[in-house]
Amino acid sequence: MAQNKLWGGRFTQPTDKFVEEFTASIEFDQRLYAYDIQGSKAHAEMLGRQAIIEVADANQIIAGLSDILKEIKAGKIEFTVELEDIHMNIEARLIERIGAVGGKLHTGRSRNDQVALDIRLYLRDEIDAILAYLTALENSLLKQAEQNLDVIMPGFTHLQTAQPILYSHHMLAYREMIVRDAGRLLDLRARFNVMPLGAGALAGTTFPIDREWVAEKLGFDGVTRNSLDSVSDRDFAIEFCSFASILMMHLSRLSEELVLWSSSSFNFIELSDAFCTGSSIMPQKKNPDVPELVRGKTGRVYGNMMSMLTLMKSLPLAYNKDMQEDKEPLFDSIDTVKGSLKIFADMIDQMQVKGDNMRSAASNGFSTATDVADYCVRKGLPFRQAHEVVGKTVRYCVETGKDIPELSLEEFRSFCELIEADIYDYVTLEASVNARKATGGTAREAVEREIDRARNEQAAKKITGQ
Numbered sequence: 014m015a016q017n018k019l020w021g022g023r024f025t026q027p028t029d030k031f032v033e034e035f036t037a038s039i040e041f042d043q044r045l046y047a048y049d050i051q052g053s054k055a056h057a058e059m060l061g062r063q064a065i066i067e068v069a070d071a072n073q074i075i076a077g078l079s080d081i082l083k084e085i086k087a088g089k090i091e092f093t094v095e096l097e098d099i100h101m102n103i104e105a106r107l108i109e110r111i112g113a114v115g116g117k118l119h120t121g122r123s124r125n126d127q128v129a130l131d132i133r134l135y136l137r138d139e140i141d142a143i144l145a146y147l148t149a150l151e152n153s154l155l156k157q158a159e160q161n162l163d164v165i166m167p168g169f170t171h172l173q174t175a176q177p178i179l180y181s182h183h184m185l186a187y188r189e190m191i192v193r194d195a196g197r198l199l200d201l202r203a204r205f206n207v208m209p210l211g212a213g214a215l216a217g218t219t220f221p222i223d224r225e226w227v228a229e230k231l232g233f234d235g236v237t238r239n240s241l242d243s244v245s246d247r248d249f250a251i252e253f254c255s256f257a258s259i260l261m262m263h264l265s266r267l268s269e270e271l272v273l274w275s276s277s278s279f280n281f282i283e284l285s286d287a288f289c290t291g292s293s294i295m296p297q298k299k300n301p302d303v304p305e306l307v308r309g310k311t312g313r314v315y316g317n318m319m320s321m322l323t324l325m326k327s328l329p330l331a332y333n334k335d336m337q338e339d340k341e342p343l344f345d346s347i348d349t350v351k352g353s354l355k356i357f358a359d360m361i362d363q364m365q366v367k368g369d370n371m372r373s374a375a376s377n378g379f380s381t382a383t384d385v386a387d388y389c390v391r392k393g394l395p396f397r398q399a400h401e402v403v404g405k406t407v408r409y410c411v412e413t414g415k416d417i418p419e420l421s422l423e424e425f426r427s428f429c430e431l432i433e434a435d436i437y438d439y440v441t442l443e444a445s446v447n448a449r450k451a452t453g454g455t456a457r458e459a460v461e462r463e464i465d466r467a468r469n470e471q472a473a474k475k476i477t478g479q
Contacts, residue, residue, distance in 0.1 A: 038097065045128075049131050059223055073111055129244055137232075165180070174379075194263065205248075254317050264311070318346075
């Protein structure tokens with residue numbers, strides 16, 4: 014006879030032991046237990062309301078599920094691979110506790126729509142948690158910007174000194190990325206917050222269920238509209254992995270800069286000891302392990318996204334066992350994102366800025382050369398000619414070991430007779446930075462406007478509950 018499985022009626026031989034272990038998902042899907050019970054309680058209540066089962070039976074099922082939830086939280090239930098997954102482990106325990114009436118719970122549903130429901134319930138809560146972590150990181154970046162408004166640093170292109178900018182402006186650039194990441198996550202949450210339960214195995218159910226009532230009970234905005242798509246859709250998981258990949262790319266870029274800035278060659282920042290480690294052989298070392306590890310973890314999140322895309326690319330409708338493989342990359346991406354965001358927000362919040370070193374670096378590399386070109390343009394010289402004039406000026410500075418602000422008026426005029434004594438009002442670091450006042454520029458007044466706008470946006474989100 015077949016083993017005593019909930020689906021064993023069709024079979025005459027027991028499942029091979031290794032096949033049992035190979036096909037089981039309980040080792041990783043057990044984290045869905047609370048959501049499986051949440052969905053099952055709503056489903057049972059609906060079955061009673063619709064007179065599909067007796068109300069007394071529904072109430073007994075709901076009470077039994079509540080007891081099982083307490084048992085799981087107390088660590089009193091040992092999940093087994095023989096029962097394959099979290100759904101069958103819970104259902105088997107329910108039947109064990111309340112008898113045959115527990116078997117009525119599965120009326121009008123399938124594991125196919127059940128797991129689709131559980132994942133959505135789980136991911137919805139995880140998204141809300143991640144949005145809170147994103148807000149914390151945004152606050153840390155804003156705090157850095159607010160506390161260091163007078164710090165000038167070199168802006169880079171090609172990792173070469175380009176133009177002086179405010180350090181605050183640099184931090185706000187990453188804040189823009191985080192805000193976009195949060196927007197992507199909110200879009201995803203709104204799009205996938207529809208309930209698949211009621212799709213059955215693939216074709217719906219013959220029982221007079223009330224899907225809309227269950228959806229409202231579970232906090233969904235509506236129900237899915239096609240039973241085939243309901244059980245075979247994993248777009249939301251792929252979208253989450255895509256969001257996670259873009260977010261980790263942003264964190265990895267910032268990580269790279271923190272690694273560089275904390276090095277002795279740059280010496281722009283000091284990371285708290287709490288986020289660094291030492292060397293087993295070199296006692297002077299203070300290694301930026303956290304940003305390095307976040308930079309490294311980006312690769313595994315990219316891999317998870319490719320796993321999801323590859324998993325789904327050739328699956329015919331509707332459900333296939335392959336889809337069991339959706340959970341591990343999704344779960345891993347969630348865990349990685351949450352850990353990275355939490356530690357990053359705290360690290361940025363405690364980061365110390367070495368403003369004098371940043372300013373000194375901004376003074377090197379002829380960072381105000383573009384301002385000389387702009388000056389010449391305002392005096393009537395076409396930009397291309399101004400560009401050539403400044404290029405020759407910089408070459409002269411390299412040859413003489415001078416920086417642009419150190420040139421005499423006569424030296425300036427040897428390259429362009431349009432230059433007058435007011436040139437010195439344009440080539441200081443402060444003048445260069447504060448000349449860029451347009452929206453999105455690095456001038457202090459522009460940066461202050463952006464900080465105010467960011468704080469107002471946060472206040473508005475709190476009011477609307479986003």
